[in-house]
Amino acid sequence: MSVDEDDSEMDFSEDDCGYEDYYNTAEDCDVEQIDLYKTDPEYFAFECLNVEQVERLLNESVEMLSNNLQITPSLAKMLLHNHEWGCLTITAEYRRDAGRLLVTSCVKPPVPPDTSNSSSSVGMRISCPVCVSSILWDKFSSLCCGHSFCNMCWAMHFEVQITAGISTGISCMAKGCEVLAPEDFVLTLLTKPQLRDKYQQFAFKDYVKSHPQLRFCPGPNCQVVLRSKEPKAKRAICSYCKTMFCFRCGGDYHAPTDCNTIRKWLTKCADDSETANYISAHTKDCPRCHICIEKNGGCNHMQCYNCKHDFCWMCLGDWKCHGSEYYECSRYKENPNIANESAHAQAREALKKYLHYYERWENHCKSLRLEEQTLTKIKSRINIKVMNSSGTWIDWQYLMDAAALLAKCRYTLQYTYPYAYYMEPGPRKELFEYQQAQLEAEIENLSWKIERAESTDRGELENQIDIAEKRRTTLLKDFLEV
Amino acid sequence: MANNIAAQRIQREFKEVIKSDEVAKCAIRVELVNDNYTELKGEIAGPPDTPYEGGNFVLEIKVPETYPFNPPKVRFITKIWHPNISSVTGAICLDILRDQWAAAMTLRTVLLSLQALMAAAEPDDPQDAVVAKQYKDDQEMFRLTAKHWTAKYAGGPGGNPDFEMKIRRLTDMGVEEDQARVALSSYNWDLERATEQLFS
Ligand SMILES: [Zn+2]
Ligand SMILES: [Zn+2]
Ligand SMILES: [Zn+2]
Ligand SMILES: [Zn+2]
Ligand SMILES: [Zn+2]
Numbered sequence A: 001m002s003v004d005e006d007d008s009e010m011d012f013s014e015d016d017c018g019y020e021d022y023y024n025t026a027e028d029c030d031v032e033q034i035d036l037y038k039t040d041p042e043y044f045a046f047e048c049l050n051v052e053q054v055e056r057l058l059n060e061s062v063e064m065l066s067n068n069l070q071i072t073p074s075l076a077k078m079l080l081h082n083h084e085w086g087c088l089t090i091t092a093e094y095r096r097d098a099g100r101l102l103v104t105s106c107v108k109p110p111v112p113p114d115t116s117n118s119s120s121s122v123g124m125r126i127s128c129p130v131c132v133s134s135i136l137w138d139k140f141s142s143l144c145c146g147h148s149f150c151n152m153c154w155a156m157h158f159e160v161q162i163t164a165g166i167s168t169g170i171s172c173m174a175k176g177c178e179v180l181a182p183e184d185f186v187l188t189l190l191t192k193p194q195l196r197d198k199y200q201q202f203a204f205k206d207y208v209k210s211h212p213q214l215r216f217c218p219g220p221n222c223q224v225v226l227r228s229k230e231p232k233a234k235r236a237i238c239s240y241c242k243t244m245f246c247f248r249c250g251g252d253y254h255a256p257t258d259c260n261t262i263r264k265w266l267t268k269c270a271d272d273s274e275t276a277n278y279i280s281a282h283t284k285d286c287p288r289c290h291i292c293i294e295k296n297g298g299c300n301h302m303q304c305y306n307c308k309h310d311f312c313w314m315c316l317g318d319w320k321c322h323g324s325e326y327y328e329c330s331r332y333k334e335n336p337n338i339a340n341e342s343a344h345a346q347a348r349e350a351l352k353k354y355l356h357y358y359e360r361w362e363n364h365c366k367s368l369r370l371e372e373q374t375l376t377k378i379k380s381r382i383n384i385k386v387m388n389s390s391g392t393w394i395d396w397q398y399l400m401d402a403a404a405l406l407a408k409c410r411y412t413l414q415y416t417y418p419y420a421y422y423m424e425p426g427p428r429k430e431l432f433e434y435q436q437a438q439l440e441a442e443i444e445n446l447s448w449k450i451e452r453a454e455s456t457d458r459g460e461l462e463n464q465i466d467i468a469e470k471r472r473t474t475l476l477k478d479f480l481e482v
Numbered sequence B: 001m002a003n004n005i006a007a008q009r010i011q012r013e014f015k016e017v018i019k020s021d022e023v024a025k026c027a028i029r030v031e032l033v034n035d036n037y038t039e040l041k042g043e044i045a046g047p048p049d050t051p052y053e054g055g056n057f058v059l060e061i062k063v064p065e066t067y068p069f070n071p072p073k074v075r076f077i078t079k080i081w082h083p084n085i086s087s088v089t090g091a092i093c094l095d096i097l098r099d100q101w102a103a104a105m106t107l108r109t110v111l112l113s114l115q116a117l118m119a120a121a122e123p124d125d126p127q128d129a130v131v132a133k134q135y136k137d138d139q140e141m142f143r144l145t146a147k148h149w150t151a152k153y154a155g156g157p158g159g160n161p162d163f164e165m166k167i168r169r170l171t172d173m174g175v176e177e178d179q180a181r182v183a184l185s186s187y188n189w190d191l192e193r194a195t196e197q198l199f200s
């Protein structure tokens, strides 16, 4: 085979393995899309597929590889499943050393089967090593390893494996043999219809999970599969059930924090939940008159119903001087001499630091829930206004938009706290905490105003919305790394 | 349908073990516990040149309905000091009794694999963390302890007067003998630390 020939074949396989779109977007990527990536740090191209669309997509790859390498579709599927559906890598590997690839993929045995005593004659009976029954030789089957068992035993083996949730990972019944059973082998021997269905469902799940471009929507009882050609830690939203999640790890969307950090943080929060419990109380005392105040809205700008003192729920500082010093509220001041302190003091300091971030994280999470209640209150308030002929629903729509944007900003703000917690002290952290404080101030301002909006005069609020969203985008642009 | 195969297989395997060379050499044995082949009693001779030599180890073998498509459930009845076997429950950590089981394997395979496990422990995949730690940190202490357990529970040869004396010190204080042995074995036969643990 000449080099040229080889090259042309490679091109051919590239195109047909679904890489075509990928290269096209890279080449004639229109100006609009480039701009979207630049202006919106959260921009993410993905599509929502139903089961049939996913099956079609997978089958295209299977057909392609099977044609390319002249192998059965069933075998092509096994190879794709074992190699993250990478047509190119498989084709290259196969051409370099087909034998090795098939052995490492558990398609073929390391040692070819011994076929010396496989002579058979009509009516001959053989003893099956599994059920130890004497059975007609034509009721036996074997994988390419040559280990022969009766068809009834194979079916029973599949039933036990499928019941345990195993499908693509079913292997041969011989001792120490790791050869996997391909789909067509299983389906030929498996007769019970419910088991065949179950097998196909499980296998489909395995195929999607092994495909780097595909993700099951994590929404409850949702069948949708999301596809993106750049499987990054970006915001994906299911078009069917509206579940929002991180495309990479499948967890709740967590920008600007990355997947590993958020996992670490959530584990830590779960481990330390006992310690943190005492601070998550819903009530605090007014710093001036000491009357007990319950937090009933999302806003951190509190006003005591007794003495009308304005204060910050988080740091209990006076709200009037809060504007310029907001930085001091969201930022944790580390003890600069901590390295010289006793182990006990260091542990206490570590807990103090954690609680500082945890309290803010938890507080924004609660505020998000409270603001959802506020939204229903706003709706009924608008309803009353409209009934009293004070504007139309269209006039008031801006308030609903503002509430939606507030939720989006607060969500990002919540996830800035685990990010800050794990940041090394230094100028970058200072910049981060400065931007975080700016966003925080804007959000609390907005929250206060939305809860109290009395007129259809949207000018000021719309201005505020704009600023808040700009601060959120700036922070993500500077710190979101995907 | 499945348990029909199970009974058929166990009958055949029972004969296989009885006829095998290993039985002739008194290395492994299988006995039926009931008539429906769902439970068996296995026996393994402690392999030579190990602290288990000269001991006879009894196993409980439960045959699931889905046998041989699922592995038998096996545990040690005889108490044994081994990194991959729980010194308390006799539970065994062995791959062929879990995901590496294959339907073509037999009780004979299982018993011989267990005998091999007794001869070559895998301390990096431990069932009993305390034993595994001792095995890694202090081989000689492990060997002496395992030999003592073999003598005490599996009818192995030789006693250990020092160990016996320490156990007696604890039983005199009202501690149950097996409990005293576990505590002392766990603390490298340090009487003080074992006492502390038992009475804390
Ligand atoms: Zn059979
Ligand atoms: Zn095989
Ligand atoms: Zn969904
Ligand atoms: Zn993620
Ligand atoms: Zn007050």
Ligand SMILES: [Zn+2]
Pocket (backbone or CB within 6 Å): A312, A313, A314, A315, A316, A317, A322, A329, A330
């Ligand atoms: Zn504050």
